[in-house]
Amino acid sequence: MSTPRIVATEFGGPDAAPLLLLGPSLGTSATTLWSRAAAELTDTWRVVGWDLPGHGRGETSDAFTLAELAAGVLALADQFTRESFHYAGDSVGGCVGLQLMLDAPHRVASATLLCTGAVIGTPDAWTERAETVRASGTETLIAAATQRWFPSGFAERDSVTSSALLDALRSADSGSYAQVCEALGGFDVTDRLQEISTPVLAVAGSHDIATPPDHLQRIASGVKDGRLVVLENVGHLAPAEAPDRVAQLITEHARAASAPIPATTDEVHAGGLAVRREVLGDAHVDRAIAATTEFTADFQRFITEYAWGAIWTRPGLDRRSRSLITLTALVARGHHEELRIHLLAARRNGLSNDEIKELLMQTAIYCGVPDANTAFRIAADVLPGFDSEGERS
Structure with a gap:
């Protein structure tokens, strides 16, 4: 040997x-x-x-x-x-x-x-x-x-x-x-x-x-x-x-x-902002930052730190799985504006249109047909415009 x-x-x-x-x-x-x-x-x-x-x-x-x-x-x-x-x-x-x-x-x-x-x-x-x-x-x-x-x-x-x-x-x-x-x-x-x-x-x-x-x-x-x-x-x-x-x-x-374990809230925020950009796209995040006012600044920092810096960065689930869960929750709660954003995020995270379709079919049973009907209408508007760069064409 x-x-x-x-x-x-x-x-x-x-x-x-x-x-x-x-x-x-x-x-x-x-x-x-x-x-x-x-x-x-x-x-x-x-x-x-x-x-x-x-x-x-x-x-x-x-x-x-x-x-x-x-x-x-x-x-x-x-x-x-x-x-x-x-x-x-x-x-x-x-x-x-x-x-x-x-x-x-x-x-x-x-x-x-x-x-x-x-x-x-x-x-x-x-x-x-x-x-x-x-x-x-x-x-x-x-x-x-x-x-x-x-x-x-x-x-x-x-x-x-x-x-x-x-x-x-x-x-x-x-x-x-x-x-x-x-x-x-x-x-x-x-x-x-x-x-x-x-x-x-x-x-x-x-x-x-x-x-x-x-x-x-x-x-x-x-x-x-x-x-x-x-x-x-x-x-x-x-x-x-x-x-x-x-x-x-x-x-x-x-x-x-x-990735090093964040030691400060500023590091959590920076890590969350990086993930937010990867999932939602630079164009969306840049628009959100540009629209931030003194009144909304604390809320923007809050969601970047806690949603993106503390949850989306956790290693227990991959981003595809997190997108599946997020889409289901948004359909169930009727959060249509967020649904539009996260349909594109799901594509960036590797889900195909067919997989999203199957998820929406599942929500028709467990969330309700009217909710799924609205979700299909939004998806039919959003998904055909998804290009290779992950932005609307």
Whole structure:
């Protein structure tokens, strides 16, 4: 056994920005799995992906354990920073994240673990797959991978992404693939999860066969500071299937984990104002500030501090969830002016028009048909004008 040399794929970002490492799933490469999500992350982070031995740009290696693979990833991080870094990994990349937090907890500032587990499969199953691949190559796995990786219909809906991922599997070195299988067969940190104190966001795909949501719930419940998000209609390769949503979750989680605890009300206000701008848009907030009078100034400060600085900044729910809750409350209470504002905020927070429609359908049952009727009328006026910048066109 030996520590493999891990090869980086640099996606970009400011050199002075915090480092974000992205880990792959077995049979994929950093490029095929993470490119679209990485494009959304480089404004905030210096984004670097890494490839498994014999996958993508990865070099072949002697046999290794998961702990040795994690040591290789840590050595790669050292090439970019000697400080702490943020980490996100899918499947075996998530396992590496767990190992990093056990072996070098002071180096990992936050971890987003996607479609993974504290243990995946059984040693016998991994040994069998390794033997199959050594004997017949990775081509023999294509049909099974299509079923195991993607939810029904995804390959037809996004043939470019699915084909690129399957091509990466075909191109993977068979011996290296088998080595990763054997490393996974020896990996089980279920009994050590309670040792992990790094903030962990566990992200599951609702249609993931290989690592279903209960695997991620076990991680979120087992670590000291964990939270679970389940992505609907997503399978095993969440960064490729839902890149915008995954990028948003990583950024929100990493920011929350690294944000200092406000010491003064001025700091709470400043943090609240930043979140208010991100959710409602600069144009709306600038109008509100410009319209502030001596009479309304205290109230404006109050809502910025308490609504945005104390509630919307809490890590227990992501912004999509907070938007869903807020829209429901506004419909129920008949706050139509605020509803218009928060419909646009919900789009900025990642909700689609179809998801908003379903929420309004739900309010028709639990809040009342007249309230939902008015809400649909307002949404029909507001949502068609939402452009890519998050403002009215």
